[in-house]
Amino acid sequence: MRTHVVRPEELGETEIQRWRRLQEADPALGNPFLAPEFTLGTARFRRDVRVGVVEDGSGIVAFFPHERRPGGVGHPVGFGLTDLQGIVADPGLDLPARELLRACRLGVWDFDHLIAGQRMFAPYHQVVRIEPIMDLSGGFAAWEAEARSLAPKTHKTIRYKERKLGRDVGEVSYEFASADPAELTRLMRWKSAQYRRTGRTDRFTRPWIVGLLRHFHETGFGVLSVLKAGDRTVSLHLGLRSGTAMAGWFPAYDTDFSRYSPGMVGHLALAEGCAEDGLTEIWMGRGGKEFKEWLKSREVPIAEGRVARATPGAAWHWMRHVPLNRMRDAALNDPRLYSYADRALKGYARARRRTS
Template identity: 35%
Template sequence: MPFPSRPPQIDPAGAAPARVVRPSALSDEEIAAWETLHRSRPELASPYFHPTFTRLVAEARAAHARDDVRVALLPSHESASGGTGTAFFPFQRGRWGRATPPGGRLCDFHGVVAPDSFRRNAIDVLRGSGLRSYAFHMLPPGQRTFAQATRTRGDASPGTGVRVNLEGGFDAFLRRREALGSKRHKKVFQFHRRMRRERSEVTFTWHDPDPQAWERLLAWKRAQYAATGFCDVLAAPWVSDLLARCRDARPADESTAKKSRERGAEGFRGVFCTLRAGGEVVAAHLALRSGPRLHAWFPAYDPSARSLSPGNVLMMELLRHAADRGVTAVDLGRDDEAYKADYATDHFPLLSGLAETPGRATQVAAAARRVRDLLKSHPAGAPARAAAAWVRPLRERLSLR
């Protein structure tokens, strides 16, 4: 069923109109075209750019009365070689024409899935999608549409993404880390040996079907949020639903999946890894995979086993097993946690900002933001800063509704 209610507004340059639909309304041909773009362009290799992730977010939110995930299909301009193509812009629509990536802050990488010939600007994309603004928090390289015509938020600065290069296998990764001057892996191996001495058997499971292990991951993660003061994203029922859907995601036809693996085009799937010591789960990690790219997503460990560093032992085993299964790169998201520096081999910029269409509503909102930023930065603005700090957790919780 088409969406939105108001007709798309197209810029005067003659760009073709967009078609905005629910993910479930995409045809097999359109999904195949999306998957082809995902496979063929390295900057779109993240599982977040796979159509299955958008579909799963839509299903999870719709199951909890949040039918707000859409995909805009935007015809591309003709390429120099004479070919044309369609770009796909997945988004989650909020009030008053505002939008975020599907799943909001849970979608680490986001933007437009487009052929190289795509040249439509941000304002055209937003108007064609029936939107007034699009807020992003981890826009990766290659996203020209929003990177070129955006206002960087006053409360956010460009960040850095980190990646583990597994080209050539696990041993090649260790050599890269040593070339960077790191010997952290040797310390992790020591923890692994110590765990074997103290807990007897230590086992790693690449994809664990144990429901009790899954419940432990969720409980540990919620305890971690409470201890650190971060917003508990799992308090929103649709988030737990989404994680479970991603965990269980598999290609529908395993024979087709086998052929896809042989040509390096394996589809979207969840990977729920666990580490057991003495028969007890001490660490778990939900990751997302699409072809040769893996994204580390939800890790947690048993706080009572902290002295054995189970989270690091699990991460090292995850990298070892991922390399054995044809994964050539593991994304760790933004470099906002110290442990990521122990594994990263590559760094790249991530942008945070807001793309908006011109108009009176946008001008009013921009003026309000300028006043807010002025109050927060003024030497006498301590009350405003305190109020902003108090409101931030509420704003984060509301963003997960």
């Protein structure tokens, strides 16, 4: 078995088609974050993106997209932005993870949204959580009926708020795929305000992330959905589309309309829009949002951890990141600590706004 490392733009059409066939062979690989478009798009804005191409006697059996940082430290492509990670490989691939890293000249590869079912990385899992998925394969009506049966009061409340929004503000309308760049700018502005409001790092202060979203929107890989009441935009969502799968990515709403739950109304509209456009599933991303419990149809295990070889770069990476990650995991796994941390971040954000 032989592995060579290339820049994504060096892949030819034959390799890209092979990548797609490997995705099609395994339902877990259908997520847009594992599609070639995500790696190729990210590589337009980051020069550290590489792809390990694994071959045996029969041809290409795997693609390993990754970012290479100084010291041989590796990350998944779009690290910090991606909700699913892994190797795009033939299901029968038998390749030790450390051998893959050696061939890619990496000392360490850390992950936080890895498909837990990938055997080669299983010994390196530190935490396993779940990613919820909305299953639309039976159509929107079937999915909504199931969601209504699981939480009838929640469903009734959201539909009531949708009707009230229409009465108070204007007729509610929905555009599944808007090409308007001004709406994307609005989404990023709202999202930046949300990050500041909650004490999180504002991703849109990084020009490469702004450029990446614009690129995906312009090429159609990113689907921008718009919910309006009258002539007012009240909710937006940018997701990624590949085949019949949608990956939820950046939702945002106008806080002036919070009492109408525009985000939840938008999620229902998104499900209907996806089903009408031939999509059969929406991956909602790992996270502790309660509304996902109501919307989800099934779950996929997602792992966090690191693969390391005995190199100086791997040792440096361990000292810098692992102790902090363990403290964060403790907070995520304890509802009380999570609540304290969330309140502390929001308090910090309020104090920062008062002094700015």
